[in-house]
Amino acid sequence: MExxxxxxxxxxxxTKTFGSFTALDSVDLDVKKQTVHAILGENGAGKSxxxxxxxxxxxxxxxxxxxxxxxxQIQSPLDAIxxxxxxxxxxxxxxxxxxxxxxxxxGDEVCHSLGVLDMARAKKEVEKIVREYGxxxxxxxxIEDITVGMQQRVEILKxxxxxxxxxxxxxxxxxxxxxxxxxxxxxxxxxxxxxxxIIIITHKLKEIMESADACTIIRRGKYMGTVDVSKTTEGxxxxxxxxxxxxxxxxxxxxxxxxxxxxxxxxxxRDGRGIEQVCGLxxxxxxxxxxxxxxxxxxxxxxxxxxxxxxxxVDSGTISVKGEEIQNTIPRNVLxxxxxxxxxxxxxxxxxxxxxxxENVILERHGxxxxxxGATLDYGKVRSFANGLIKEYDIRPAxxxxxxxxxxxxxxxxxxIIAREVSSKPDLLVAVQPTRGLDVGAIEFVxxxxxxxxxxxxxILLISLELDEVMDVADxxxxxxxxxxxxxxxxxxxxxxxVGLLMAGGGKQ
Amino acid sequence: xxxxxxxxxxxxxxSAIVAxxxxxxxxxxxxxxxxxxxxxxxxxxxxxxxxxxRYIVNVIIKAxxxxxxxxxxxxAFKVGLFNIGAEGQYILGxxxxxxxxxxxxxxxxxxxxxVVLSGTIAGALSGALIGWLKAKFGIHEVITSIxxxxxxxxxxxxxxxxxxxxxxxxxxTYAVHESALTMILPNWKLSAEGQAALANFPVLRDVLVRCxxxxxxxxxxxVAxxxxWLLKRTKVGYEMRAVGLNKDAARFAGxxxxxxxxxxxxxxxxxxxxxxxxxITGILxxxxxxxxxxxxxxxNGLSVAFIAGCSPVGCxxxxxxxxxxxYGGQTVQQTMGAPSEIISIMIGTxxxxxxxxxxxxxxAEHIQRSRAERAEQARKxxxxxxxxxxxxxxxxxxxxxTSGSAGxxxxxxxxxxxxxxxxxxxxxxxxxxxxx
Numbered sequence: 001m002e003x004x005x006x007x008x009x010x011x012x013x014x015t016k017t018f019g020s021f022t023a024l025d026s027v028d029l030d031v032k033k034q035t036v037h038a039i040l041g042e043n044g045a046g047k048s049x050x051x052x053x054x055x056x057x058x059x060x061x062x063x064x065x066x067x068x069x070x071x072x073q074i075q076s077p078l079d080a081i082x083x084x085x086x087x088x089x090x091x092x093x094x095x096x097x098x099x100x101x102x103x104x105x106x107g108d109e110v111c112h113s114l115g116v117l118d119m120a121r122a123k124k125e126v127e128k129i130v131r132e133y134g135x136x137x138x139x140x141x142x143i144e145d146i147t148v149g150m151q152q153r154v155e156i157l158k159x160x161x162x163x164x165x166x167x168x169x170x171x172x173x174x175x176x177x178x179x180x181x182x183x184x185x186x187x188x189x190x191x192x193x194x195x196x197x198i199i200i201i202t203h204k205l206k207e208i209m210e211s212a213d214a215c216t217i218i219r220r221g222k223y224m225g226t227v228d229v230s231k232t233t234e235g236x237x238x239x240x241x242x243x244x245x246x247x248x249x250x251x252x253x254x255x256x257x258x259x260x261x262x263x264x265x266x267x268x269x270r271d272g273r274g275i276e277q278v279c280g281l282x283x284x285x286x287x288x289x290x291x292x293x294x295x296x297x298x299x300x301x302x303x304x305x306x307x308x309x310x311x312x313x314v315d316s317g318t319i320s321v322k323g324e325e326i327q328n329t330i331p332r333n334v335l336x337x338x339x340x341x342x343x344x345x346x347x348x349x350x351x352x353x354x355x356x357x358x359e360n361v362i363l364e365r366h367g368x369x370x371x372x373x374g375a376t377l378d379y380g381k382v383r384s385f386a387n388g389l390i391k392e393y394d395i396r397p398a399x400x401x402x403x404x405x406x407x408x409x410x411x412x413x414x415x416x417i418i419a420r421e422v423s424s425k426p427d428l429l430v431a432v433q434p435t436r437g438l439d440v441g442a443i444e445f446v447x448x449x450x451x452x453x454x455x456x457x458x459x460i461l462l463i464s465l466e467l468d469e470v471m472d473v474a475d476x477x478x479x480x481x482x483x484x485x486x487x488x489x490x491x492x493x494x495x496x497x498x499v500g501l502l503m504a505g506g507g508k509q
Numbered sequence: 510x511x512x513x514x515x516x517x518x519x520x521x522x523x524s525a526i527v528a529x530x531x532x533x534x535x536x537x538x539x540x541x542x543x544x545x546x547x548x549x550x551x552x553x554x555x556x557x558x559x560x561x562x563r564y565i566v567n568v569i570i571k572a573x574x575x576x577x578x579x580x581x582x583x584x585a586f587k588v589g590l591f592n593i594g595a596e597g598q599y600i601l602g603x604x605x606x607x608x609x610x611x612x613x614x615x616x617x618x619x620x621x622x623x624v625v626l627s628g629t630i631a632g633a634l635s636g637a638l639i640g641w642l643k644a645k646f647g648i649h650e651v652i653t654s655i656x657x658x659x660x661x662x663x664x665x666x667x668x669x670x671x672x673x674x675x676x677x678x679x680x681x682t683y684a685v686h687e688s689a690l691t692m693i694l695p696n697w698k699l700s701a702e703g704q705a706a707l708a709n710f711p712v713l714r715d716v717l718v719r720c721x722x723x724x725x726x727x728x729x730x731x732v733a734x735x736x737x738w739l740l741k742r743t744k745v746g747y748e749m750r751a752v753g754l755n756k757d758a759a760r761f762a763g764x765x766x767x768x769x770x771x772x773x774x775x776x777x778x779x780x781x782x783x784x785x786x787x788x789i790t791g792i793l794x795x796x797x798x799x800x801x802x803x804x805x806x807x808x809n810g811l812s813v814a815f816i817a818g819c820s821p822v823g824c825x826x827x828x829x830x831x832x833x834x835x836y837g838g839q840t841v842q843q844t845m846g847a848p849s850e851i852i853s854i855m856i857g858t859x860x861x862x863x864x865x866x867x868x869x870x871x872x873a874e875h876i877q878r879s880r881a882e883r884a885e886q887a888r889k890x891x892x893x894x895x896x897x898x899x900x901x902x903x904x905x906x907x908x909x910x911t912s913g914s915a916g917x918x919x920x921x922x923x924x925x926x927x928x929x930x931x932x933x934x935x936x937x938x939x940x941x942x943x944x945x
Contacts, residue, residue: 309761332763343761352755359747363762366747375743 578810602785632782
């Protein structure tokens with residue numbers, strides 16, 4: 001395609017290698033002015049590398065970059081900013097105890113003649129942009145006091161303040177709640193209407209369908225084509241991204257529920273600040289079924305799981321696993337009752353990142369005689385056990401047994417946790433947000449494992465903030481609101497709208 | 510060859526050696542600016558360390574408590590605890606060993622274990638209390654252990670003042686009973702018979718008679734290996750490392766975090782107490798004296814642990830170096846007239862550079878990156894001069910690129926791409942880190 005002033009950004013034939021690894025192989029990208037352009041690809045496909053080339057963080061080995069039809073050389077982020085490109089990283093770069101205004105002007109401060117900060121003028125300028133783009137942000141609020149969605153808006157404001165015409169958003173929805181995602185999409189459309197161009201890096205198909213005009217797909221560093229979003233389907237995008245047909249609908253046989261594995265009665269749990277988060281929760285999970293808990297974040301899910309795992313004190317009520325009460329005991333006792341948990345925060349609770357993969361897979365089972373007689377630990381046995389799991393669960397790279405868990409990609413870290421938890425053949429598997437931040441292929445894999453475990457005879461408790469996931473995977477859908485189960489439905493007997501209403505505290509029940 | 514440089518720079522020991530060299534460099538600058546000849550001063554330092562067999566033995570004797578305290582601190586650090594109370598635990602070890610050694614008089618086979626164990630237990634109990642306060646109430650171990658250092662110091666002075674132990678007209682206590690001594694042939698070497706036998710072996714006589722030769726160093730080396738093994742090869746060690754690296758994940762996985770914290774402090778304190786006890790049984794005056802200030806065996810143990818990068822076995826060379834510097838430093842003062850504080854400056858610089866431990870591996874990264882960049886530039890130049898169109902259409906790109914890179918492989922590019930190959934996986938991670 002010829003360089004043209006109709007396009008905000010054109011990147012042609014971009015190639016970038018790291019040693020012997022080719023991260024980008026002649027990738028093209030043509031972003032029309034005043035559009036939202038998505039870049040879709042699996043983890044490690046090269047999306048971020050491409051954007052880092054555009055932002056001047058990497059220099060391409062080959063290829064041309066045109067901005068508004070003009071050929072440019074972007075050597076550093078400063079160059080990129082000077083050319084009107086702004087980038088919002090997935091992990092925000094904000095000073096926690098500075099105010100919104102202070103963060104926005106940081107690095108480009110408004111000063112009096114002698115170099116003294118002119119906060120009054122800075123605030124006015126910030127307020128002006130906030131008004132102009134209709135952002136709901138208080139310029140005087142401290143970053144640590146505002147929500148994640150708000151922090152993201154501050155990052156966007158920062159880029160706008162520096163005069164960005166083209167905004168790159170790296171995985172902007174990864175940290176947001178469903179409501180915040182809706183708001184973000186509104187903001188993006190508003191920015192486009194005011195003449196800006198937006199590039200979003202993502203692997204979430206639904207958001208592309210909702211927000212983007214065009215979508216460029218990259219697979220393993222190769223350009224797979226650009227599609228008009230209005231003329232495509234989620235399925236087509238997914239198969240282009242993964243390179244094979246992906247089952248977006250979860251395939252499973254009917255559940256064959258047996259005896260009750262988990263029985264929760266009248267559970268009351270308070271959080272760390274003493275506020276009651278679980279307020280009289282009742283729930284049954286039987287072997288051979290998946291019970292999914294749908295709910296908005298902060299409705300007691302976290303405390304509920306902590307109570308099951310023996311990490312939070314239960315004020316009243318009971319939690320029984322196969323008839324034996326386990327509330328207010330210790331985590332070891334819960335594990336001994338064959339309860340396994342895939343935690344929501346995999347880096348904080350799931351893994352010891354500076355441990356190797358081999359050391360991580362025995363975190364809960366290192367005491368067993370199979371891994372060494374008496375007090376000693378037999379690393380030969382540990383490694384061969386780990387290698388078995390690496391093979392079975394296709395954890396990559398295949399020779400990662402002695403690599404640090406912190407060096408694996410997010411999807412593979414999650415596979416390590418799931419492999420460990422499932423390898424103990426639990427009676428009850430609690431999976432909290434098991435697919436958060438994973439790409440389509442990995443999500444499919446996790447769901448398959450959950451269903452396989454169900455069919456093996458485990459009881460599965462799935463807790464997810466993604467309503468779609470609960471609706472698709474769970475045999476029984478339980479809605480949580482204010483620490484209580486406010487409705488329980490068999491799969492297929494309830495619509496997404498009804499569940500959504502209950503989640504928000506409305507509805508008949 | 511280039512690969513080797515990078516590999517060597519990545520090794521933790523390289524950081525230690527570079528830190529030591531920088532320490533010497535800084536000391537040389539200070540010496541020179543104060544008007545002393547750095548070369549001659551260092552010569553005096555080394556001859557004071559290893560100039561005679563007796564010096565070497567003295568260095569080893571001095572290194573023993575530093576080594577044990579160093580292992581104690583390093584061990585706690587691996588479990589995420591900063592045991593700054595090594596000094597106090599060392600003092601408690603000396604106090605308990607002295608009390609037991611003076612009050613009990615049993616045959617050596619019973620007396621030695623009893624005295625040494627009592628010192629170890631005293632240190633361990635102090636550690637246990639610090640650990641328990643941390644585990645139960647979340648009181649930071651640095652605060653409590655600093656307090657315990659002073660409590661131990663004044664407890665020591667109180668014990669010295671007691672009539673039962675105080676040796677009249679001195680500032681110290683009586684010596685412990687002879688059966689408690691862990692010296693090598695303490696009586697024989699001074700007897701007429703021993704002297705006669707040693708007369709033909711001047712070196713051995715020099716070492717045996719003029720030094721407090723004792724078995725402490727053997728115990729300390731065995732302990733270093735044992736603790737290294739405990740951390741790496743046992744279930745308890747595994748649990749402790751997990752607690753040290755990620756408390757939340759450890760608790761989630763059913764590991765009793767509190768128990769491990771207390772146990773770790775028990776062992777750490779016990780090792781420091783053992784250091785104290787072995788100094789009582791091993792070297793003169795075999796008792797405690799009124800302390801006006803800390804003797805710094807425990808605090809120097811902190812430095813030893815950090816020079817060793819908190820590896821228990823690494824503490825062995827670190828302790829020897831440290832003891833050598835302190836002991837040899839006296840010679841610098843005697844022969845050169847240069848203040849021995851120079852040694853403190855040197856040690857301080859070494860510890861400081863060790864604290865900057867991340868710098869050396871970073872240097873390796875930097876060399877690697879600049880090499881990769883140079884290789885890329887070479888490739889680019891070759892591509893521009895050569896035949897390959899840079900922005901080839903996607904379909905043909907594979908074939909043309911292969912020929913392009915083949916044309917580009919000037920010898921430098923080839924050599925450097927090999928260098929980067931081994932770490933290609935790291936680069937990959939870096940490249941796509943943002944995507945996750």
